[in-house]
Amino acid sequence: MNHNVRETIRRYRMLEYGDSVVIGISGGADSVTLLHLLCTLREEYALSLRACHVNHGLRGEESLRDQRFVENFCASLEVPLDVLEADVGRMAKERRVSEEECGRQIRYEFFERCCEAGGRIATAHTLDDSLETVLFNLSRGTGLAGLCGIQPMRENIIRPLIGCTRAEIEEYCARNGLSYVTDSTNLCTDYSRNRIRLTVVPQLERLGGNLRQNAGRMTELLRQDEDYLQRQTRNFLKRHQTGRGIEIAALRDEHPAIASRAVRMLLIESGFPYDRQHIEMALRMASEGHGTLQVSADCYLEVKDGCLRAWKKERAVNYFEKPLNFGKTVLQDGIAVHIKLVEVPHRENLKNIHTNMLRSCLDYDKIIGKVVVRQRLDGDKIRLWDRKMTKSLKKLFQEKKLSASERAERILLADEQGVIWLEGFGCDERAAPDEGTSRLLVIERCEKRTS
Structure with missing residues (x-):
């Protein structure tokens, strides 16, 4: 597994000499392995390592047990640790998202705050996690991007274990005498990803073949295709996007794979919420040459002067x-x-x-x-x-x-x-x-x- 991780780091250029790296650690086998492996590379890359742990406040004494384990483990490796205690249950209600999604948001927000300028954030996502993501997105309905799994590297976030299976990680822990904690909610099927891991994946494994490695090869190929289509879309926008918006004549003539991505990029650049229906309706407006679409309370798409444009209805606020x-x-x-x-x-x-x-x-x-x-x-x-x-x-x-x-x-x-x-x-x-x-x-x- 060491060779696998080194090759992943080299291939995606995840680390440079002298990098500062923040490592997310829950205390589970995956994150324990990640921190231990990066410590073995600390001298070779002259890395400055810092660990981050989030106590989600959802499991009472068990959450405190995990925090204490992480504190002791980091101390044994001489890695400084930052801990965030968060009431995810309350915050999920405030943000109107699931506890699962709220926990993810809070973790990444915390990692970013702890990360030095120009530093890296390392998370312990594995090949198993990527497979579960693909199946989860597939069940909800997704385009090509949703089938690409978890990206090995996204901006300053790196995932050195993305080519490793959970079984390989457990073997690494046993071979190196590493203990870890197990989250009891991992066995609870109330969470979507747990149901996929505990029920769907075992059924697919019965079909034979090496499910995780095969899925890994598939996502790698799909990421190449998606990257190419994204590049083509950016080239299209360079030619046909002006200050007034995207030329609707060009949208009508372009292949749907590029046209739909162009509209999605326009929505993202404008900071608009969106779904597949918004993109389809925008393309229909471009085809018909007229129309206005309200995307949210004050966000609009409109065909005007031969262009599809995004605009917000601004509210005046007096100076205070x-x-x-x-x-x-x-x-x-x-x-x-x-x-x-x-x-x-x-x-x-x-x-x-x-x-x-x-x-x-x-x-x-x-x-x-x-x-x-x-x-x-x-x-x-x-x-x-x-x-x-x-x-x-x-x-x-x-x-x-x-x-x-x-x-x-x-x-x-x-x-x-x-x-x-x-x-x-x-x-x-x-x-x-x-x-x-x-x-x-x-x-x-x-x-x-x-x-």
Whole structure:
């Protein structure tokens, strides 16, 4: 298996000499193997390793057991560890997604926060996971992309174990004397992926052949096809997309495989939610030469002036600015902020500042002069604690693909030297809490306009 992992790393250029790598670790066999293997490569690649564990708060004492195991395992390998304790059950309801999906979102958000600029995030996905993903997508109805399985590498996320089976990983643990924990919910068929793993895959194995390796070869071939079609689509858009949108004459004449992908790219670039029906209706409008489609509450596709264009209905928000007050401050049309001052009784509690903290608080004693709670102004900049670079708020909002009304509703705190906290992004580096912090300014929550 060592050779398999090394070959995967080399083939996809997952690691470069001197890389900083954040490793997601649950305590299961897969993530234990991943961390152990990367430790064996630490000297060869001069890697800076850091582990991340999320306690989802769903399994009570068992979750605490897993956390303690991970803490001890990382300590034995001399790998620093960041731990996030999250109430996934509550957050899933707030986000209106399943606990399974909410847990995935929270993990990746945490990994990104812990990852240094230019660093890598390593996850322990295997060949088994990729097969289950293919079957899951197939059951829901999918296009070619959904049959490509889990990508070996996506942006800064690497998956060195993607060519290994679960059986190989368990053998690796046994051979190297590695213990691991087992999540009891893995045996519960209430979760879709568990049902696939526990019932569907065993039935397919009865058909004979090497199911996982065969599926691995299939997904590799399909990824090549999908990559080619994506390139062709981007070339098509370079020729036929203007500031007004995509030329409908070109969409009508293009092969459906490229035309549908072009519409999907337009929706993604515009930050619109979408499904297959939206794409089909947009292509029908292009074919007929007219029409408007409401994709969501304020997102629209429209055929106008010979082009298919995406646009958002913006909501006007009047400028607001108020002096800092503790408690609840209503700013504008139901937009409110809750702020409180918290004394830090034991400064040693802040020796290991949790990254999640820096998104909701700042060091009160580092504020310079008077503080106001206000809306963004032209020229505002912030040096975010996790970015190590100064960026304009306009650039940050563009990166998040926020609409004009969404940008206008973002709350910020500014002192006499500039912005010190921005909703959704966190505090400025100069106001970040540290070991010497004695008072925290905590921004508990912001209410958004509902009308």
